[in-house]
Amino acid sequence: MQLTAITRRQQQLSLPWGVLYPLGRLSAKPPSLAEGDLPFAGANRYVLSFDSSLLSRSETKLDRLSVQAMDGNQQAEAQSPSLLDTRICDLGLSIEGSAVEELVKRLYRELEQKKIMKFRPPCYLTDEWGCPSGEPIIGIPFYLARPDLAQIEGEHNDLEDSRETMMYLRHEAGHAFNYAYKLHRTPEWKQLFGSYRRPYRDNYRPVLFSKDYVRYLPGWYAQKHPDEDFAETFAVWITPRSGWRKRYRGWGAMAKLEYMDRIARQLGNSDPLRKRGTPDITVAEMEMTVAEFYRHCGEQAPLPEDNLDSDLASIFRSAKSKRSSEPAEAFLRRHRKNLVDQIAIWTAMQRPRVKRLMEAIEKRSAEMGLAVDRRKESEQLSEFTVFATTLVMNHLARSKSFQA
Numbered sequence: 001m002q003l004t005a006i007t008r009r010q011q012q013l014s015l016p017w018g019v020l021y022p023l024g025r026l027s028a029k030p031p032s033l034a035e036g037d038l039p040f041a042g043a044n045r046y047v048l049s050f051d052s053s054l055l056s057r058s059e060t061k062l063d064r065l066s067v068q069a070m071d072g073n074q075q076a077e078a079q080s081p082s083l084l085d086t087r088i089c090d091l092g093l094s095i096e097g098s099a100v101e102e103l104v105k106r107l108y109r110e111l112e113q114k115k116i117m118k119f120r121p122p123c124y125l126t127d128e129w130g131c132p133s134g135e136p137i138i139g140i141p142f143y144l145a146r147p148d149l150a151q152i153e154g155e156h157n158d159l160e161d162s163r164e165t166m167m168y169l170r171h172e173a174g175h176a177f178n179y180a181y182k183l184h185r186t187p188e189w190k191q192l193f194g195s196y197r198r199p200y201r202d203n204y205r206p207v208l209f210s211k212d213y214v215r216y217l218p219g220w221y222a223q224k225h226p227d228e229d230f231a232e233t234f235a236v237w238i239t240p241r242s243g244w245r246k247r248y249r250g251w252g253a254m255a256k257l258e259y260m261d262r263i264a265r266q267l268g269n270s271d272p273l274r275k276r277g278t279p280d281i282t283v284a285e286m287e288m289t290v291a292e293f294y295r296h297c298g299e300q301a302p303l304p305e306d307n308l309d310s311d312l313a314s315i316f317r318s319a320k321s322k323r324s325s326e327p328a329e330a331f332l333r334r335h336r337k338n339l340v341d342q343i344a345i346w347t348a349m350q351r352p353r354v355k356r357l358m359e360a361i362e363k364r365s366a367e368m369g370l371a372v373d374r375r376k377e378s379e380q381l382s383e384f385t386v387f388a389t390t391l392v393m394n395h396l397a398r399s400k401s402f403q404a
């Protein structure tokens with residue numbers, strides 16, 4: 001059995017289904033233009049193997065985390081019990097009138113600026129970012145529709161700002177554009193990006209620093225699948241002032257960007273072959289309560305089995321030493337978020353697993369009575385960072401699913 005990520009969607013398959021929620025006004029025609037700038041949050045998580053074809057077009061965000069979710073649950077439950085006990089379908093959520101509506105409008109304006117005139121992918125609220133396979137329609141996490149939900153999400157997972165929300169919107173618009181014009185069926189698309197039918201796996205093995213792919217979402221995401229490669233290429237291309245011609249000059253990825261630029265000019269005034277998409281899970285179908293939604297991210301990511309005692313002892317000092325200051329546990333916890341973020345971004349190990357590793361090391365450091373040398377804080381931080389990154393890379397290299 002191989003490890004692959006699973007999204008909340010699969011857990012919800014066992015829930016009762018409702019009738020598909022009709023799309024709001026956003027689906028009908030290009031809206032007027034407006035600016036928006038509000039903080040949002042996003043997420044994903046992890047368990048054992050699943051038929052990945054079913055979840056192929058929902059994003060495996062690298063920042064969703066089970067352990068975080070459980071910690072956050074307790075915080076959230078203490079804060080707003082009535083909202084947490086409400087079923088998501090009863091919250092009356094809609095994009096219209098929410099802060100995220102402004103960002104959708106911004107996406108539409110960016111399309112217009114790129115002279116894409118006939119394509120305005122409809123958006124709907126669902127459990128996470130995604131574009132149902134083959135459907136030119138964008139799923140936006142429901143918690144972006146209300147500030148209090150966004151706050152709860154932020155307590156469970158890392159908070160995304162509007163810049164990151166725009167990044168997801170552009171990426172999903174790339175999938176939608178691909179499906180709307182059925183580009184993936186063309187020989188040129190296949191030749192540039194690979195086979196759309198390639199099996200989708202979350203434990204993809206990226207070639208780090210490869211110049212054959214653009215870099216946009218963290219984790220070398222374009223390398224996950226040909227469809228992601230296209231979505232990422234689209235996102236880079238459409239981002240205002242991305243300077244892609246300069247940044248990617250001499251890269252293998254440039255051929256993809258040039259294709260994108262050319263195909264967009266060709267299709268700019270053409271109606272999509274597939275005009276409307278069908279959403280998968282809508283908020284109207286999400287019958288779990290907000291608390292249940294977060295409780296459902298409870299699976300634990302596997303931990304490395306290595307005994308790290310001697311390595312940790314060589315990096316830090318004994319708390320009994322005269323030169324020791326802060327306990328290593330507190331020191332590492334203070335730097336945890338940045339360490340986890342950076343390691344997950346550069347190694348492409350899923351964030352939940354990196355975080356679990358850090359938590360285990362913090363705990364062990366406390367048990368061993370380790371402390372930071374007050375005169376060598378920055379050296380110890382950099383040594384630890386290299387050590388932890390190497391651990392993760394070593395773990396990835398040994399992982400069978402990663403090598404497959």
Ligand SMILES: [Zn+2]
Pocket residue numbers: 057058059171172175227228231
């Ligand atoms: Zn994607």
